[in-house]
Amino acid sequence: ELKVEQNPLFLSMQEGKNYTIYCNYSTTSDRLYWYRQDPGKSLESLFVLLSNGAVKQEGRLMASLDTKARLSTLHITAAVHDLSATYFCAVDDGMNRDDKIIFGKGTRLHILP
Amino acid sequence: NAGVTQTPKFQVLKTGQSMTLQCAQDMNHEYMSWYRQDPGMGLRLIHYSVGAGITDQGEVPNGYNVSRSTTEDFPLRLLSAAPSQTSVYFCASSYSHRGRQPQHFGDGTRLSIL
Numbered sequence A: 001e002l003k004v005e006q007n008p009l010f011l012s013m014q015e016g017k018n019y020t021i022y023c024n025y026s027t028t029s030d031r032l033y034w035y036r037q038d039p040g041k042s043l044e045s046l047f048v049l050l051s052n053g054a055v056k057q058e059g060r061l062m063a064s065l066d067t068k069a070r071l072s073t074l075h076i077t078a079a080v081h082d083l084s085a086t087y088f089c090a091v092d093d094g095m096n097r098d099d100k101i102i103f104g105k106g107t108r109l110h111i112l113p
Numbered sequence B: 001n002a003g004v005t006q007t008p009k010f011q012v013l014k015t016g017q018s019m020t021l022q023c024a025q026d027m028n029h030e031y032m033s034w035y036r037q038d039p040g041m042g043l044r045l046i047h048y049s050v051g052a053g054i055t056d057q058g059e060v061p062n063g064y065n066v067s068r069s070t071t072e073d074f075p076l077r078l079l080s081a082a083p084s085q086t087s088v089y090f091c092a093s094s095y096s097h098r099g100r101q102p103q104h105f106g107d108g109t110r111l112s113i114l
Helices: none
Strands: A005-009 A010-014 A019-025 A032-037 A045-051 A053-057 A059-066 A071-077 A085-092 A102-103 A106-113 B004-007 B012-013 B018-026 B031-038 B041-053 B052-057 B064-066 B074-076 B087-094 B111-112
Touching: A005 A085, A010 A019, A010 B018, A019 A085, A032 A071, A032 B031, A045 A053, A045 A059, A071 A085, A071 B012, A102 B041, A106 B041, B004 B087, B018 B031, B018 B087, B041 B064
Parallel strands: A010 A106, B012 B111
Antiparallel strands: A005 A019, A019 A071, A032 A045, A032 A085, A053 A059, A059 A071, A085 A102, A085 A106, B004 B018, B018 B074, B031 B041, B031 B087, B041 B052, B064 B074, B087 B111
16 A cells, blocks of 8 residues: 655745755655645645656756655755745555555645745 | 636535535546545545546545546535544546646635534
8 A cells, every 4th residue: 555755744944945855655656746735725736757767847946756765855945935835745556556646744844034 | 717626615514414525627637536634644535536437445435425427527425424524625637547747636625524
């Protein structure tokens, strides 16, 4: 059964600093998604990672996928207050003949001015 | 283009009542899913569907039923509401269950069971 773990679950950081959020998963997968959620709002897609070694970047956010290590990272460069949100990773279990998409518990990011 | 539409946005029920949360998408997406979001628990998959006429259970299916008679609609039924089902419910859809696109989420239904 696919399990998805994110860490840290909560992160408070200063503007201008760099940090990384980690997403580990328990079974083979070749599809991983990152989403952002603002308080009281729905989820919006950030990145789709579809193969080992995939790297995607948008502004101050960069996501990567290592399928051998079953690990994805979301790196924040020179954080700004507008990036304060909850970030979720989600993993597709399709390689195991299961069509579930399972989410981690989320990382609540608070960026201090 | 409306995307994924969930109704109602808010609902209060009494224990034992039943109700249906509606979800409709206008993007001709094959894959649809229901999640519940509780504080500290992330999103947990309730049920999902890979196409009309096909549904399957997710991580937390007990107490919920779904059906998928059309591509557009994927209603979630609470059979006999319990306080433990107080949550925010999100419906999502994507073009294909093995595709390269992310899921699109509705705005959510905030459900309280008294």
